[in-house]
Amino acid sequence: MPAPIRLRELIRTIRTARTQAEEREMIQKECAAIRSSFREEDNTYRCRNVAKLLYMHMLGYPAHFGQLECLKLIASQKFTDKRIGYLGAMLLLDERQDVHLLMTNCIKNDLNHSTQYVQGLSLCTLGCMGSSEMCRDLAGEVEKLLKTSNSYLRKKAALCAVHVIRKVPELMEMFLPATKNLLSEKNHGVLHTSVVLLTEMCERSPDMLSHFRKLVPQLVRILKNLIMSGYSPEHDVSGISDPFLQVRILRLLRILGKGDDDSSEAMNDILAQVATNTETSKNVGNAILYETVLTIMDIKSESGLRVLAINILGRFLLNNDKNIRYVALTSLLKTVQTDHNAVQRHRSTIVDCLKDLDVSIKRRAMELSFALVNGNNIRGMMKELLYFLDSCDPDFKADCASGIFLAAEKYAPSKRWHIDTVMRVLTTAGSYVRDDSVPNLIQLITNSVEMHAYTVQRLYKALLDDISQQPLVQVASWCIGEYGDLLVSGQCEEEEPIQVSEDEVLDVLEGLLVSNLSTPVTRAYSLTAIMKLSTRFSSVNRIKKVVSIYGSSIDVELQQRAVEYNALFKKYDHMRPALLERMPIMEKTATNGPTDIAQTNGETDSTILDTKHLPSITQPASQANDLLDLLGGNDVVPVIQTTVPTKPASAGGELLDLLGDLSLTGIPPMTAYNKNGLKIEFTFERSNPSPNIAVITIHATNSTEADMTEFVFQAAVPKTFQLQLLSPSSNVVPALNQGSVTQVIRVLNPQKQQLRMRIKLTYTHKGSPVQDLAEVNNFPPQSWQ
Amino acid sequence: MMHFLLLFSRQGKLRLQKWFLPLPERERKKIVKDMTTMVLARKPRTCNFLHWKDLKIVYKRYASLYFCCALENQDNELMALETLHRYVELLDKYFGNVCELDIIFNFEKAYFILDELLMGGEIQETSKLSIVKSIEASDMLQETEQKRRSEHPSSSEIIQNTTCF
Numbered sequence: 001m002p003a004p005i006r007l008r009e010l011i012r013t014i015r016t017a018r019t020q021a022e023e024r025e026m027i028q029k030e031c032a033a034i035r036s037s038f039r040e041e042d043n044t045y046r047c048r049n050v051a052k053l054l055y056m057h058m059l060g061y062p063a064h065f066g067q068l069e070c071l072k073l074i075a076s077q078k079f080t081d082k083r084i085g086y087l088g089a090m091l092l093l094d095e096r097q098d099v100h101l102l103m104t105n106c107i108k109n110d111l112n113h114s115t116q117y118v119q120g121l122s123l124c125t126l127g128c129m130g131s132s133e134m135c136r137d138l139a140g141e142v143e144k145l146l147k148t149s150n151s152y153l154r155k156k157a158a159l160c161a162v163h164v165i166r167k168v169p170e171l172m173e174m175f176l177p178a179t180k181n182l183l184s185e186k187n188h189g190v191l192h193t194s195v196v197l198l199t200e201m202c203e204r205s206p207d208m209l210s211h212f213r214k215l216v217p218q219l220v221r222i223l224k225n226l227i228m229s230g231y232s233p234e235h236d237v238s239g240i241s242d243p244f245l246q247v248r249i250l251r252l253l254r255i256l257g258k259g260d261d262d263s264s265e266a267m268n269d270i271l272a273q274v275a276t277n278t279e280t281s282k283n284v285g286n287a288i289l290y291e292t293v294l295t296i297m298d299i300k301s302e303s304g305l306r307v308l309a310i311n312i313l314g315r316f317l318l319n320n321d322k323n324i325r326y327v328a329l330t331s332l333l334k335t336v337q338t339d340h341n342a343v344q345r346h347r348s349t350i351v352d353c354l355k356d357l358d359v360s361i362k363r364r365a366m367e368l369s370f371a372l373v374n375g376n377n378i379r380g381m382m383k384e385l386l387y388f389l390d391s392c393d394p395d396f397k398a399d400c401a402s403g404i405f406l407a408a409e410k411y412a413p414s415k416r417w418h419i420d421t422v423m424r425v426l427t428t429a430g431s432y433v434r435d436d437s438v439p440n441l442i443q444l445i446t447n448s449v450e451m452h453a454y455t456v457q458r459l460y461k462a463l464l465d466d467i468s469q470q471p472l473v474q475v476a477s478w479c480i481g482e483y484g485d486l487l488v489s490g491q492c493e494e495e496e497p498i499q500v501s502e503d504e505v506l507d508v509l510e511g512l513l514v515s516n517l518s519t520p521v522t523r524a525y526s527l528t529a530i531m532k533l534s535t536r537f538s539s540v541n542r543i544k545k546v547v548s549i550y551g552s553s554i555d556v557e558l559q560q561r562a563v564e565y566n567a568l569f570k571k572y573d574h575m576r577p578a579l580l581e582r583m584p585i586m587e588k589t590a591t592n593g594p595t596d597i598a599q600t601n602g603e604t605d606s607t608i609l610d611t612k613h614l615p616s617i618t619q620p621a622s623q624a625n626d627l628l629d630l631l632g633g634n635d636v637v638p639v640i641q642t643t644v645p646t647k648p649a650s651a652g653g654e655l656l657d658l659l660g661d662l663s664l665t666g667i668p669p670m671t672a673y674n675k676n677g678l679k680i681e682f683t684f685e686r687s688n689p690s691p692n693i694a695v696i697t698i699h700a701t702n703s704t705e706a707d708m709t710e711f712v713f714q715a716a717v718p719k720t721f722q723l724q725l726l727s728p729s730s731n732v733v734p735a736l737n738q739g740s741v742t743q744v745i746r747v748l749n750p751q752k753q754q755l756r757m758r759i760k761l762t763y764t765h766k767g768s769p770v771q772d773l774a775e776v777n778n779f780p781p782q783s784w785q
Numbered sequence: 786m787m788h789f790l791l792l793f794s795r796q797g798k799l800r801l802q803k804w805f806l807p808l809p810e811r812e813r814k815k816i817v818k819d820m821t822t823m824v825l826a827r828k829p830r831t832c833n834f835l836h837w838k839d840l841k842i843v844y845k846r847y848a849s850l851y852f853c854c855a856l857e858n859q860d861n862e863l864m865a866l867e868t869l870h871r872y873v874e875l876l877d878k879y880f881g882n883v884c885e886l887d888i889i890f891n892f893e894k895a896y897f898i899l900d901e902l903l904m905g906g907e908i909q910e911t912s913k914l915s916i917v918k919s920i921e922a923s924d925m926l927q928e929t930e931q932k933r934r935s936e937h938p939s940s941s942e943i944i945q946n947t948t949c950f
Contacts, residue, residue, distance in 0.1 A: 007950050008890055015889075048950035051893060058799055058892065060814070080927050084950070087896055094807040117923045127905045128805060152919065155909050163905040189910040196907050234912045237867065244911040247864050287863030322832035327863060358831045 004037055005030075007051045014059070027061050038069055046073055047084050054088055067092050067099050074106045079118065082110070086121045095131035104134050111141045116152055119145070123153070127160035135164040139171050146178040151187040158182070158193035162200045169204055176201075176208075183218050188235055188242055191222070195248045202255050213256050216263045220270045223249045227274065238282040250274070250291040257299030264300040271296055275308055286316070286324050290331070297335050310335065310342040317349045322358050329353060329364035336371045337782075347372050351381070354388045362388075366396065370403040378411040382421060390428050397432035401425050405437055415448045416494060419455050427462050430469025438474050443586045445479060454494040456483040461498065463508055468517045474525045477512060480505060481529025482583060485536040502537045506530065510546060524557050531565045535580045544569055667783050672776040673759065677704035678733065680713070680759075682776075684783050692750050694783050700733050700741040704765070708733040711763040713743055718756055722748040733763065755784040786906030787865070788840060788855040789816070790899070792888065795849055797821040800888050801895055805906035820853050834862050845869050849885045871913070872902055878917055897923065 005013075010030060017023035034049045042049075050069050057063035070093060073085025093100050103125075110122035123145065126138060142164060145157035165172050175197070182194035202209040226241045235242035253271075257264040274292045279285040289312055296309040313335075316328030329350070336343045350372065353365035366388065373381045382404070389400045404425055412418035422441055425433065445455050459476035467473050480487065484505055490497035512518050512526040527550060534543045547569070550562035568576050667684035674680070678700065685695040702708050711731045717723045728743035749755060757776040762769065792801035799817055808816070823835060824844045835842040837855070843865040844853040852869045856862065873883075875898050880887040888895050901916045903909060910916050 011890055045950075051950050055892065058802065060799075079923075079930050080950070083897065083923070083927065084893065087893060091802075094804070096807055096809060115926070117919070117926055120919075124900050124904055128900075129807060131807075156904060159904040159907055159909050162907065166905075188912055189915060192911050193907070193909055234914050242911050243867065244864065244908055247861055251859075251861075283863055284867055287861060287867060290863055291861050322830070323834065323863060323866070326832045326834055360832055360834060360836070 004033060004045050004049055004052075007048060007055065010052050011055060014055075023059075027056050027059070031056065031061070035065060038065070043076070046076075047078075047081050050088050051084050054084075054091055057091060063092055064097075067097060071099060071102055071106070074103065074110075079115070082118060082121055086125045090125055090128055094129050095134075100131055101133060104137055107134070108138055108141060111138065111145065116150060119153055120156055123156040123160045127156065127163045130163060130167065132167045135167045136171070139164050139168070139174060143174055143178055146175065151185070151190050154185075155187070155189040155193040158190065158197045162193075162197050165197075165200055165204065172201055172205060172208065176211075183215060183222065188245055192242075192245045192248055195219075195245070195252050199248070199252045199255060202252070209255070213260060213263050216253065216256055216266050219249050219253055219256075220267055223253075223270055223274070227277065237284050239279055240284055240288065243284045243288055246274075246288050247291045250288070250295050254295035254298050257295070259300070261300055267295075267299070268301060268305060271301070272305060272308065275305075275312060283321070283323070286319075286321070286327075290316075290327055293331060297331075297338070306339060307342060310339060310346075314346045314349065317346060317353065322356075322361060325353065325356070326358070326361050326364060329361060329368055333364065333368050333371065336368065340372075343368075344372060344377075347377065347381075351384045354384060359393065362392065363396065366392075366400060366403070370407060373407045373411060375411045375413075378407065378413060379417075382407070386421070386424055386428070389425065394432065397429045398434060401429050401433045402437070405433075405440070409444075415451050416454070419445065419448060419451055419458075423455075423458055423462065426469065426472040426475065427466070430472035433471045435471075438471050441471075441475050442478055445475070446482075446583055447585050449585075451494070452479075452483045453486040453492040453497075456480060456487045457492045457495070457498060460487055460500065460505070460508070463512075467512060467515060470519055470522050473512060473518065473522050477509060477522070477526040477529040480509065481525075481532040484529075484533045488537070502533075502539050503542075506533070506537075506539065506542060506546075509533075513546075513550070520555055520557060523555065524561060527558055527561055527565075531561075531568075532580045534569075535577050667780055670778055670780060672698070672757075672778075673761070673772075673774050675772065675774075676765075676770070678702055678708065678761065678763070680761075682779075684780075692748055692752075694747045694749065694755070696745040696747065696783075698741075698743050698745065700743075701737050701739075702733040702735055703737050705735050706766045707735050708763040708765050708770075711741055712761070713741075714760040714762075715745060716758045716760075717747065718753070720749075720751050720753050721755070723757075724748075749784050752784060755779040786857060786860070787868075787903065788857070788906065790852070790854045790903070791817060791820055792895075793817075793821050793824075793851050793853070794885060795825070795851070797825060800850060800885065801892060801899070803896070803899055803903070805903075821851075824851055824853055833866060843869070847873050850888070868903075868908060872899065875902060875913060875916055878913070879920060 014023055014026055017026055030052065034053060037045060037049050046069055050066055050073060053063045053066040053069075057066075066088065070085050070088035073081040074089060076082060076085065089103060093103065107122045107126055107130075110118050111126075113119050113122075123142070126134065126142070130138070142157055142160045145153050146161055148154055148157070161175050161178075165175070179194070179198065179201075182197070183191065185191050185194065198212055198215070202212055223246060226246055229241055231239075232241050235245075237243050240246070253263075253267050257267055271292055274288065275296070278288050278292075280289060293309045293312050296305050301309075310332075313328045313332055316324045317332075319325060319328075332343050332346070332350070350365055350368050353361055354369065356362055356365065366385075369381060369385060385400065385404055385407075389397060389404065392400060404421065408418050408421045412421070422444065426441075445452070448455070456479045459472075459479050462472060463476045463480075484502075486492075487500060487505060488502055490499060492498075509526045509530050513523055513530075518526070527547070530543055530546055534540050537543070547562050547565045550558050551566050553559045553562060568579070669681055669683040672680045672682050679702075681699045681701075683697045683699065685697070698713060700711065700713065709732050711728075711733050713725075713728065715723060715725060724746040726744040726746070728741055730741055733739075733741050747755065756779070758773065759776060760771070760773050762771045764770070786805060788804075788806050790801075790803040790805075791799065793799050799821075802813070802817065804813065819837070820842070823837065823842070827835075827844075833843055833845055835844070840855040840857065841860065841862055842853065842855050843862050844851055845866060846852075852873070854865060854869065856865055876883040876888070876895060879894065879898060880891070898916070898920055901910060901919050910919075
């Protein structure tokens with residue numbers, strides 16, 4: 001049998017193939033040759049064949065029949081064989097393969113090989129793709145090698161240990177003794193991998209974290225030496241000494257300093273030094289600065305240092321290098337919650353980034369801009385954001401439109417401005433707005449009573465221009481159906497009223513019904529709108545005709561509506577006016593609280609509150625005075641405790657409930673009270689349409705052996721807040737944590753002040769009454785910001 | 786940690802793939818396809834960072850090859866660019882003015898060098914000199930082994946065909 005062709009020869013041959021089919025033919029021929037060679041158990045050429053197989057594998061062809069051969073190569077005595085064998089193992093033999101475990105013994109032997117390069121190969125393979133079983137079996141060997149004096153092996157063993165810990169976290173303890181003097185190494189490779197190992201251990205175990213805090217001075221010293229030392233050719237990158245090691249140390253310091261005052265103070269100086277002395281002309285210097293900024297923001301640094309960090313990010317924003325700008329925007333996004341004012345100072349630069357050509361930068365700038373919008377800058381910011389919406393890529397439009405709606409809802413300076421903004425979004429990016437925005441907008445328009453005429457006029461004019469954007473068309477047809485009478489009578493105060501006749505309006509609506517651009521949903525909207533106009537317009541006959549035509553429409557939805565409306569004309573005409581009269585003010589979903597809160601747009605609107613359509617929320621006789629007496633203190637406001645849970649009064653409210661977004665914001669739960677066996681935990685939800693309201697659910701559990709009966713939970717908050725307690729799930733807290741009492745609290749916090757609460761607990765335990773007062777001050781910042 | 790490192794040409798042909806996480810073959814192929822499509826679609830003067838699923842993708846083009854790696858959220862992207870650059874420097878030092886053809890015909894060497902720079906998705910050596918020395922020593926070990934065999938061939942070995950694969 002002739003010797004199999006060499007690897008380079010094969011590569012050359014395959015590259016001459018002119019078509020995919022030709023290549024496939026060559027590969028199949030060679031694979032057949034290789035397979036028969038494997039069958040013959042040929043030791044001499046196994047290495048060559050596996051190498052060729054790996055090349056073909058990279059081209060995308062199957063190579064699984066070479067798996068066992070890799071194992072044989074690893075077991076061979078020849079270094080050449082082992083090199084290719086381990087490479088093949090790493091490419092073909094991940095832990096999902098059955099034969100993966102067969103490597104364990106070979107690796108074990110090679111870990112103790114006399115040649116360090118063989119040991120290196122096995123460490124590398126284990127450290128890249130060892131399975132959990134393999135890691136368990138071989139952890140001892142790795143630990144041994146971690147203590148060797150050979151720095152080549154020591155650094156590899158450290159990273160191998162990292163992999164073992166990632167796969168089998170329980171084995172972490174085992175490596176603890178070996179870490180004792182890792183940082184006293186001079187060799188940078190060992191230092192670097194040791195820092196990685198320490199980082200991994202600290203990230204996974206709070207105990208390890210507190211144990212390793214004592215290393216902070218040593219780390220600071222190493223970092224200082226790196227910065228102060230002269231030129232070292234071996235580790236120099238553009239004038240900076242071993243930036244890889246510097247960055248890893250900074251990252252470890254970040255983890256060690258987080259939440260710990262002493263450690264944070266110990267690293268303050270070095271961070272300031274790195275932040276001010278690092279050369280920023282090349283990417284590598286900026287990489288170090290970036291890591292430094294991240295560290296400063298995460299630890300308990302003094303305010304001067306924090307301002308320095310934000311200013312560095314501000315400088316990054318002006319850098320010519322796009323990567324630096326991108327990284328700055330990402331970091332600012334992370335810090336905007338905690339250091340809001342500092343980031344606000346850079347607002348104009350951030351807004352300029354909206355005009356950047358780079359897509360990634362634009363997206364980051366958009367997210368950051370939305371985070372920076374507040375009551376003071378809303379007008380200016382909205383101008384920029386609307387301009388951005390006009391010119392941005394379609395991928396962005398949906399997110400941008402949603403963001404604009406949210407910001408407008410939170411900070412609109414006036415109703416007119418709000419509606420104008422909404423109109424602008426609908427007309428420029430109407431086809432990209434999310435589906436749930438249509439009902440939200442309809443509700444907004446309904447509730448802005450004095451703007452009805454203006455709104456319907458503007459929407460009508462928009463329809464005349466363009467009927468292709470479905471959300472706009474839907475909102476417009478709904479409004480025309482509701483307020484068509486205002487349109488025709490020309491009552492608009494805000495702008496020049498237009499002259500339009502009933503027939504013209506009906507022409508437009510009928511046009512929507514027949515247009516190819518209208519979706520079935522839109523058609524349904526316009527049919528209903530036409531029907532509603534039958535009580536507002538005088539041309540009832542025309543409307544009757546239209547409705548009856550659609551009684552035989554192919555679209556089942558339209559057909560049903562038309563048939564029902566027809567019936568309304570024929571048999572129930574006396575009910576028609578009542579059924580089709582003006583919609584009442586819609587309240588938002590029940591969990592948002594009373595509608596007056598939803599209306600705070602910087603304008604008090606007494607007309608809305610006076611409307612008799614407002615659903616009533618039961619305001620029971622409060623035991624408020626009792627609470628005030630008991631709790632004393634001048635700054636508490638009595639709680640409003642409802643005895644029945646509030647229900648959404650109108651069907652519209654329930655609809656909005658389904659469509660509304662009530663997602664958990666990821667605010668961590670907290671323990672508010674824990675004494676005498678009674679533990680009360682607070683979990684948080686932010687009710688989305690009205691973010692000033694935090695919804696807290698209390699969970700009361702009892703770890704004693706006796707039940708706590710007649711359990712009553714009361715709460716009081718400072719004057720600037722409003723609080724509403726819903727009824728509890730029960731008033732018995734069962735013993736031994738067998739169950740819990742839950743109760744929902746709603747807190748309105750319009751001024752976004754720090755949430756504080758005083759709670760009073762009364763219950764009967766083992767026959768005797770118990771009463772306790774407590775202050776709750778440890779609310780997580782996200783719950784009130 | 787780095788999740789994977791890929792090298793591919795401007796036509797989307799894969800030249801090297803290093804995976805630091807166990808993934809099924811089918812998923813690897815899909816990821817390679819996604820990466821090549823995304824990176825090759827990027828306009829010339831855009832930044833080197835992308836967002837893909839929950840990973841940060843860092844890529845850099847060197848002549849006709851794209852070097853692309855995936856990082857976790859807490860990793861430093863700017864430093865990843867330095868890592869890619871360090872790898873290119875090492876290849877350059879080893880092959881002498883490296884070009885794509887070197888990597889095509891000597892892909893196994895490219896892997897060996899990468900395995901001296903990275904392990905388990907992390908950097909294992911920060912000194913270029915040290916890595917170059919290790920590779921040279923390993924190559925020397927291979928050569929002396931082959932020389933020894935060619936000086937004392939066993940009966941089943943043919944001299945010229947054992948010198949290299």
